[in-house]
Amino acid sequence: MNMRIDTDFPGGNLLVKEIRAGEAVVAVDQRDTPSPWFYWCFRAAFQEKGEYRFRFDQPNKIGTRGPAVSYDNGITWEWLGRACVDDSGCSFVYSHDGKGGPVIFCMGMQYQPVHLDRFLEAHADSPFLRKEILCRTRKGREVELLTIREPGVKSPHKLLLTSRHHCCEMMATYVLEGILLEALENAEVRRTFEVFAVPFADKDGVVDGDQGKGRAPHDHARDYGESPIYPETASIMKLMKEESIDFCLDLHCPWIHGKDNEAIYFVGPPLRSMEEKTKVFAEFLRKEAEGIVPYDGEILLYGTSWNTGANYIQGSPMRDWAIRQPFNRFGASMEIPYANAGETTFEPRMMRNFGRCIARAMIRFSQEIKK
Ligand SMILES: [Zn+2]
Known part of the structure; x- marks a missing residue:
C-alpha cells in the first residue's frame, strides 16, 4: 500500500521522516519557532483502497476533533473525528475507499487567501466593501486591507479587525469573516462603525504554512512598539494613528486542547479601565451568542493562567499597544478554539455566525459606553 505525501500548496507544512507500507512517520515543520507547536497541513495521494496511518513523532499535534480533511x-x-486517533494521541488512521483524488489533512480547518478571495468575489457588487493593499510583506506579498463604509454616512466610530498575527490560527479568520458579513448586511453596523480588517496580519506565514507562534526573534503579536520588525505591524500602527481608529479586536486561537483551550474567551487587558469595558462587552456578546455558540462571558483576567507579564516579555500585542493610544476607546483580544467549545464542535458556518454576534454586540456596547 503506497501513498505519496506533499506540501507544495499554500499553507503546506510537514516533515516526512519515513514511509513504509501504509504508514507514514511525520513531524511538524517548526520553521523559525523554537518551542514545539502543532501546525501541519499536507496532501496525500493513495494508490489503493485501505487503511493508512499517519504517526507524529511527538505528542500534542492532533486536536480534539481529530484532523480536518478536505x-x-x-x-x-470536515473533521475526521477523534475515533481515528490512537490512544497515545500521536497517530490517526485514514480509510481510503480507493476512489477520488488526493486528500488534504490539516490540524484545523484551513483559511487561506483562496477563502478570502471567494468571500470578496461573493460580495464584488457590494457598494460598501473595498479591498485595498495595507502594505507588502518581507517577501513582497500584498497584505489585504478590507474596508466597509456606508457611502455618504460618517460613522461615529472606526473598528479595526485583525487575525493571524499568529499565522497558524485559522479558525479566527472565519469569525472575522462573519463580522464582515454582518457589517455588509446590517446597516446599523455600518452606521455605527467604519470597518477596517486585516485578515492576514502575517501573510507570509499564512501562505508559507509557518507556525508563526513564538517565531524568533519574536512573532507578529509581540511586535507593537517603537521599532517593529514586520512591515504588517508597522503599517497597522500607522493606519490606526492616521485614521484614529477607536475600536479594535484582535482574533486568535489558543493552544491545541485542554483547559483554557476548549472555550471561547477574551484575553483580559493589563489596564483596569479596559478590563471593566471588556466585561461589559463580554456580557453583550454572551447574550447575542445564546443558542448560536457556547460563550459564557469568560475573560481570562490579566495576571491569571498564562496571561501574565511573563507572556509579553518579548513585546506587546496589538491590543496592548492600541489601548494606550489617546484615540482608543476599546481594544480587545479573543481566543477562538481550533475545534470546539466543550461538547460543541466548531465549523466555518458556526464561526461566521459567532462573528455576526460580535458585530451586533459591538453596536450595543458602543451605545452603552457612550452613556
Ligand atoms: Zn495567537
Whole structure:
C-alpha cells in the first residue's frame, strides 16, 4: 500500500521522516519557532483502497476533533473525528475507499487567501466593501486591507479587525469573516462603525504554512512598539494613528486542547479601565451568542493562567499597544478554539455566525459606553 505525501500548496507544512507500507512517520515543520507547536497541513495521494496511518513523532499535534480533511483541494473542510486517533494521541488512521483524488489533512480547518478571495468575489457588487493593499510583506506579498463604509454616512466610530498575527490560527479568520458579513448586511453596523480588517496580519506565514507562534526573534503579536520588525505591524500602527481608529479586536486561537483551550474567551487587558469595558462587552456578546455558540462571558483576567507579564516579555500585542493610544476607546483580544467549545464542535458556518454576534454586540456596547 503506497501513498505519496506533499506540501507544495499554500499553507503546506510537514516533515516526512519515513514511509513504509501504509504508514507514514511525520513531524511538524517548526520553521523559525523554537518551542514545539502543532501546525501541519499536507496532501496525500493513495494508490489503493485501505487503511493508512499517519504517526507524529511527538505528542500534542492532533486536536480534539481529530484532523480536518478536505476532498476539494482545501476549499471545504470536515473533521475526521477523534475515533481515528490512537490512544497515545500521536497517530490517526485514514480509510481510503480507493476512489477520488488526493486528500488534504490539516490540524484545523484551513483559511487561506483562496477563502478570502471567494468571500470578496461573493460580495464584488457590494457598494460598501473595498479591498485595498495595507502594505507588502518581507517577501513582497500584498497584505489585504478590507474596508466597509456606508457611502455618504460618517460613522461615529472606526473598528479595526485583525487575525493571524499568529499565522497558524485559522479558525479566527472565519469569525472575522462573519463580522464582515454582518457589517455588509446590517446597516446599523455600518452606521455605527467604519470597518477596517486585516485578515492576514502575517501573510507570509499564512501562505508559507509557518507556525508563526513564538517565531524568533519574536512573532507578529509581540511586535507593537517603537521599532517593529514586520512591515504588517508597522503599517497597522500607522493606519490606526492616521485614521484614529477607536475600536479594535484582535482574533486568535489558543493552544491545541485542554483547559483554557476548549472555550471561547477574551484575553483580559493589563489596564483596569479596559478590563471593566471588556466585561461589559463580554456580557453583550454572551447574550447575542445564546443558542448560536457556547460563550459564557469568560475573560481570562490579566495576571491569571498564562496571561501574565511573563507572556509579553518579548513585546506587546496589538491590543496592548492600541489601548494606550489617546484615540482608543476599546481594544480587545479573543481566543477562538481550533475545534470546539466543550461538547460543541466548531465549523466555518458556526464561526461566521459567532462573528455576526460580535458585530451586533459591538453596536450595543458602543451605545452603552457612550452613556
Ligand atoms: Zn495567537
